Amino acid sequence: MKVAVCSAHPYDRRFLQEANTTYGHELSFFDARLSEETRQMVAGFPAICAFVNDTLNDAVLAALAQQGTRLIALRCAGFNNVDLASAARHGLRVVRVPAYSPHSVAEHTLALILALNRKTHRAYNRVRDGNFSLDGLLGFELRGRTVGIIGTGRIGLATAEILRGFGCRLLAHDPYPAPECSALGAEYVTLDELYRDSDLISLHCPLTQDSFHLINTAAIGKMKRGVILINTSRGAVIDSLAVIAGLKSGHIGGLGLDVYEQEGDLFFQDLSCQVIQDDVFERLLSFPNVLITGHQGFFTAEALASIAHTTLHNVSLFEQSGACPNEVTSALVR
Numbered sequence: 001m002k003v004a005v006c007s008a009h010p011y012d013r014r015f016l017q018e019a020n021t022t023y024g025h026e027l028s029f030f031d032a033r034l035s036e037e038t039r040q041m042v043a044g045f046p047a048i049c050a051f052v053n054d055t056l057n058d059a060v061l062a063a064l065a066q067q068g069t070r071l072i073a074l075r076c077a078g079f080n081n082v083d084l085a086s087a088a089r090h091g092l093r094v095v096r097v098p099a100y101s102p103h104s105v106a107e108h109t110l111a112l113i114l115a116l117n118r119k120t121h122r123a124y125n126r127v128r129d130g131n132f133s134l135d136g137l138l139g140f141e142l143r144g145r146t147v148g149i150i151g152t153g154r155i156g157l158a159t160a161e162i163l164r165g166f167g168c169r170l171l172a173h174d175p176y177p178a179p180e181c182s183a184l185g186a187e188y189v190t191l192d193e194l195y196r197d198s199d200l201i202s203l204h205c206p207l208t209q210d211s212f213h214l215i216n217t218a219a220i221g222k223m224k225r226g227v228i229l230i231n232t233s234r235g236a237v238i239d240s241l242a243v244i245a246g247l248k249s250g251h252i253g254g255l256g257l258d259v260y261e262q263e264g265d266l267f268f269q270d271l272s273c274q275v276i277q278d279d280v281f282e283r284l285l286s287f288p289n290v291l292i293t294g295h296q297g298f299f300t301a302e303a304l305a306s307i308a309h310t311t312l313h314n315v316s317l318f319e320q321s322g323a324c325p326n327e328v329t330s331a332l333v334r
Contacts, residue, residue, distance in 0.1 A: 001025050001026065001046060001047050001315055001316075001318075001319045002025075002028070002044075002045050002046055002047065003025050003026065003027050003028070003045065003047040003048070003049050003073070003315060004028050004030060004041075004042040004045035004047070004048050004049065005027055005029045005030065005049040006030050006032070006033060006034040006042065006048065006049065006050050006051065006054050007030075007031075007032070007033045007034070007050070007051040007053065007054055007268065008030055008031055009031075009268065011299075011304060012029070012051075012075075012304075013029050015304040015305055015307070015308040016049075016308045016311070016312070018305070018308065019305070019308035019309045019311075019312050020308075020312055022309070022312070023312040023313065023315070023316050025047075025315060025316070027049075028045070030042070033053055033054050033055070033264075034048065034050055034054035034055060034056070034060065035054070035055040035060065036055065036057075036059050036060055036063075039060050039063045039064065039067075040063075040067075042064070042067070042069070043067040043068070044067060044068050045067075045068070046068060046069060046070050046071065047069070047070070047071040047072075047315055047318075048064060048069055048071070048072050048073065049073045049074075049075055049311060049315075050072060050073070050074055050075070050081075051074070051075055051076055051268075052076050052078060052081060052295070053081070053263065053267065053268065054081060055081065055264075056081055056082040056083060057083050057086070058083050058086040061083060061086045061087050061090050061092055062086070062090055064090075065090035065091060065092055069092065070091070070092065070093065071092070071093050071095065071315065071318050072087065072092055072093070072094045072095070073095050073311050073314055073315050073318075074094065074095065074096040074097065074311075074328070075097060075307050075308070075311040076096065076097060076298075076307070077096060077097055077098055077099065077100070077206075078096075078206060078207065078234055079094065079328045080206070080207040080208070080234060080236075082094055082328070084328060084329065084330045085330055088329070088330065093318060093324075094327065094328040094329075095315075095318065095324045095326045095327050095328065096314075096326055096328050097306075097307050097310045097311055097314075097326065098326055099154050100298070100303045100306040100307045100310065101298070101302045101303035101306050102153075102155040102157070102158040103158050103302075104297065104298055104299070104302065104303040105155045105158075105159075105232050105258075105297040105298055106155055106158035106159040106162055107162070108232060108258060108293070108296065108297035109155075109159050109202055109204075109230055109232045109258075109297070110159070110162050110163075112230050112232070112256030112258065112291055112293070113142070113200065113202070113228065113230055113256065114142075115256070115291055116228055116230075116254040116255075116256050116289065116291050117139040117140060117142070117228065117254070118137070118139040119136070119137040119138075121291055122136070122137065122288065123137055136288075142163070142166040142168055143166060143167035143168070144167060144168070145168055145169070145199040145200060146168070146169045146170075146171060146197050146198050146199050146200075147168045147169070147170055147198060147199065147200045147201070147202065148171045148172070148173070148194040148195070148197070148198030148200070148201040148202070149163075149170065149171070149172045149173070149181075149186070149201075149202050149204060150172075150173050150174070150191070150194065150201065150202070150203050150204065150205050150214070151173075151174055151203065151204035151205030151206070151233060152172050152173075152174040152177065152178045152181040152204070153174075153178075153206075155204045155232070155233075156172070156178075156181070156202075156204035156205075157178055157180055157181050157184075159204060160172070160181055160184050160186055161184060164184050164185060170184065170185060170186035170187065171186065171187055171188075171189050171193070171194045171197060171198055172186040172187065172188050172189070172194075173188065173189060173191050173194050174188070174205070191219070192222055195219060195222035196222060196223070196224070197224075198223070198224065198227065199224060199226075199227065199228070200227065200228040200229075200230070201223070201228070201229050201230065202230040202231075202232070203215070203230065203231040203233045203237050203238070204232065204233050205233055205237060206233065206234065207233070207236055207237055211234075211237050212236055213236065213237070213239040213242075214237050214238075215229065215231075215237060215238045215239060215242070215243065216239040217239070217242040217245065217246075219242075220242055220243070220245075220246040220251060220252065221251075223252075225250065225251050225253075226250070226251075226252075226253035227251070227252060227253060228252075228253055228254040228255075228256070229243070229252055229254070229255050229256070230255075230256040230257075231256070231257050231258065232258040232259065234259055235257075235259040235260040235261035235262070235263050236261040238257075238261065240260070240261055240262075240280050240281075240284065241280065243255060243284075244280070244283055244284065247284075247287050247289070247290065253289060254289045254290075254291075255284070255287070255289065255290045256290075256291045256292075257284070257290070257291070257292045257293070258292075258293045258294075258295055258296060258297045259295055260281060260284075260292070262278055262280070262281065263294075263295060265277075265278065266278065266281065266294070267294045267295045268294070268295065310326070314326050
């Protein structure tokens with residue numbers, strides 16, 4: 001099947017081409033993101049392989065359908081960038097990679113937690129400058145601390161498993177509690193209870209209408225003063241302006257982000273020779289207790305290989321039978 005791969009980086013090409021030796025699809029790679037301005041570049045492709053920051057709104061989907069596209073193959077788990085109702089109206093099928101390597105994101109979550117707590121990023125820069133002072137680098141032991149996990153799907157569960165090894169008390173919240181998480185000793189509680197009792201909160205929920213700006217001014221006000229907040233899910237789960245206010249007041253003691261609600265204009269590209277125009281993002285970077293990575297939680301060899309194989313397998317199943325167990329429909333949005 002002819003597949004247009006959008007937002008293609010060298011690592012996408014490598015892992016998709018390696019996986020394609022098994023599937024034999026005709027892959028064409030495009031560096032540009034898919035958008036209303038670039039939709040013509042994929043004209044005539046029956047399948048489009050898209051990533052998290054490709055735009056798949058009604059205008060783009062309508063154009064794709066007119067251009068002969070029948071399948072949208074997402075090489076990610078999230079599908080918040082897809083107008084699913086529009087896709088259904090235009091007869092477009094959408095498939096995704098629901099699970100690739102949850103441990104990759106979970107381990108990156110722990111990297112953010114440990115770096116923020118022990119100020120590793122600041123210590124690194126100090127030592128390189130010949131500054132060996134320990135002032136301002138005081139951390140705390142994770143053992144015995146209460147960690148709240150919002151979203152206990154595969155990634156949230158993998159994160160809980162690691163944190164249990166650190167000796168943390170685990171609180172959890174999810175509309176669909178996982179027995180595996182309870183078996184780890186996690187206690188499912190309401191959001192208000194989780195906010196009130198957690199020393200650290202880690203977000204692993206999908207972005208839906210219910211979770212948009214879940215972490216807002218009201219939610220932050222219910223949290224412990226000095227709470228550490230980690231987000232490796234989707235950027236818009238956090239209201240950035242509310243978090244900035246929480247950082248300024250000292251209510252939030254640390255913030256670790258691998259995602260950002262306006263990341264589409266920033267992440268996955270080199271802007272080091274440009275002036276960043278996003279003032280909110282620049283304000284976040286100005287805080288010494290904020291650590292931001294560029295959506296790299298998934299970025300391991302194991303995860304990329306799994307993503308490539310599942311993506312191409314989804315395409316093959318659709319081509320052969322018109323059905324795929326990883327299809328995304330509006331019924332999945334909750």
